[in-house]
Amino acid sequence: MVEPCIKVDQLRVIYNKGKSNEVRSLDGVSVEIYPEEYIIIYGPSGCGKSTLLYGISGLQAPTYGDVIVQGKNLAQMTKREKVEFHQTRIGMVFQAFYLIETLTVLDNVCLPKVFRGESLKERREKAMELLRRFGISEQADKFPAQLSGGQKQRVSIARALVNNPEIILADEPVGNLDSESAQNVLDIFREINGIDKKTLIMVTHNPEHLVYADRIIHMKDGKKVSEEVNHDKRPAEALRKDVAETPEEISSELKLLMRTFKNLSLQQVGVLLVPFKAKQMLSHIISELNEEQIGAAENLLKEFLFKNIDSETLSDKLDLDFDKGGAGWNRLRAMSFTDRAKMIMAQTEFLNNDETGGIVAFCDYLVKLYNLKFDEEVLLRFRAFIKLRVENRIDRFGLQQRLDAPKKLGGVGLYKGSAEKVVREVELIMLLRYSA
Ligand code: ADP
Ligand code: MG
Numbered sequence: 361m362v363e364p365c366i367k368v369d370q371l372r373v374i375y376n377k378g379k380s381n382e383v384r385s386l387d388g389v390s391v392e393i394y395p396e397e398y399i400i401i402y403g404p405s406g407c408g409k410s411t412l413l414y415g416i417s418g419l420q421a422p423t424y425g426d427v428i429v430q431g432k433n434l435a436q437m438t439k440r441e442k443v444e445f446h447q448t449r450i451g452m453v454f455q456a457f458y459l460i461e462t463l464t465v466l467d468n469v470c471l472p473k474v475f476r477g478e479s480l481k482e483r484r485e486k487a488m489e490l491l492r493r494f495g496i497s498e499q500a501d502k503f504p505a506q507l508s509g510g511q512k513q514r515v516s517i518a519r520a521l522v523n524n525p526e527i528i529l530a531d532e533p534v535g536n537l538d539s540e541s542a543q544n545v546l547d548i549f550r551e552i553n554g555i556d557k558k559t560l561i562m563v564t565h566n567p568e569h570l571v572y573a574d575r576i577i578h579m580k581d582g583k584k585v586s587e588e589v590n591h592d593k594r595p596a597e598a599l600r601k602d603v604a605e606t607p608e609e610i611s612s613e614l615k616l617l618m619r620t621f622k623n624l625s626l627q628q629v630g631v632l633l634v635p636f637k638a639k640q641m642l643s644h645i646i647s648e649l650n651e652e653q654i655g656a657a658e659n660l661l662k663e664f665l666f667k668n669i670d671s672e673t674l675s676d677k678l679d680l681d682f683d684k685g686g687a688g689w690n691r692l693r694a695m696s697f698t699d700r701a702k703m704i705m706a707q708t709e710f711l712n713n714d715e716t717g718g719i720v721a722f723c724d725y726l727v728k729l730y731n732l733k734f735d736e737e738v739l740l741r742f743r744a745f746i747k748l749r750v751e752n753r754i755d756r757f758g759l760q761q762r763l764d765a766p767k768k769l770g771g772v773g774l775y776k777g778s779a780e781k782v783v784r785e786v787e788l789i790m791l792l793r794y795s796a
Pocket of ligand 1: 375376383384385403404405406407408409410411412
């Protein structure tokens with residue numbers, strides 16, 4: 361299961377606490393950030409953006425609340441751990457650059473490496489590589505005062521990256537730059553996130569920047585007022601946790617796909633949907649394997665959905681070790697997973713071949729799978745509701761409500777949990793049979 365790499369829990373930062381000039385810079389902010397996300401913290405001047413960023417970096421201690429980065433509570437770190445944390449786990453970029461004027465560009469970039477016990481040659485090589493990458497290798501021997509603002513910011517980004525931290529924090533990094541240099545720095549950030557896969561948190565008050573982020577934390581008066589999602593990179597479990605904020609994840613995503621692909625043939629859409637189907641099917645069936653095992657299995661499932669491999673090969677490859685091209689599961693899990701996948705696929709074919717007779721068989725399957733106990737009358741109702749959903753005459757909420765509602769009110773009277781499980785299964789099978 362993918363854990364958030366940053367967890368801010370009810371963070372409060374209060375200056376001059378108890379005095380007449382008390383300022384609540386942060387007033388109970390909670391945020392969870394997952395690996396590889398590009399987050400923007402957005403809001404008007406003075407709303408607490410920098411305070412939140414410095415809270416995450418450990419530069420600002422909480423008055424109340426917790427900040428946990430990569431599983432470590434910052435408040436419980438020893439001094440030594442904190443130093444290590446700043447050198448290797450996070451890189452910081454500031455609006456005002458904070459370069460050391462008496463050191464050359466190259467030495468400024470090398471600086472975070474000085475304490476890491478590497479040879480001078482190694483340090484300089486890594487630093488030069490970054491300077492070349494950002495198009496400033498010719499400035500290596502110059503001093504910061506000889507550079508333009510945009511060049512200075514690229515130097516400070518190189519410095520932030522030199523120890524290869526997983527997380528980059530940037531406080532208004534283009535606030536002092538002309539528009540061309542600003543664009544250049546924004547492009548670099550996008551690359552650091554998209555290609556280098558760094559988790560990136562950028563503070564800005566400029567609405568034009570928001571399109572770059574996967575997720576935007578909107579702040580006002582020391583509080584988080586809302587979150588806005590552009591691309592969701594969070595794992596499925598994280599989304600399930602805040603169902604209230606993102607209801608109907610699968611269907612809305614599917615709806616979007618439908619809209620996007622409306623000019624394509626059914627067959628083309630079918631092909632485009634396969635990776636998405638593989639993902640949904642996987643997160644539906646599995647919840648406790650590590651990322652690597654899941655990633656490998658997802659690829660195998662794609663092959664299976666594309667019909668490049670049969671169920672036997674799927675089962676064998678899931679079981680096989682990584683270094684032999686497998687997913688590194690075990691025999692038992694591989695077999696039971698394959699059986700489940702086969703069962704699900706069989707339902708989709710059933711529904712596709714003969715809808716009316718198919719519905720009865722499909723309902724029998726659901727009854728058996730979830731061990732549902734119905735009397736004759738309720739079973740008929742159950743079938744009718746499933747049919748309505750399969751024919752798309754009600755949506756998933758409509759189905760859930762009908763399954764959940766008490767018998768005497770015309771429902772099926774399932775427990776909420778069972779109703780949810782049935783609905784999820786039905787939704788998955790509907791997705792899979794779409795132009796399958
Ligand atoms: P932003 O980055 O969104 O502009 P900040 O996080 O810098 O906002 O500041 C939030 C609030 O906390 C502001 O009202 C600011 O004046 C106040 N503040 C920040 N630092 C201090 C400090 N050291 N002492 C007192 N008040 C502070
Ligand atoms: Mg600020």
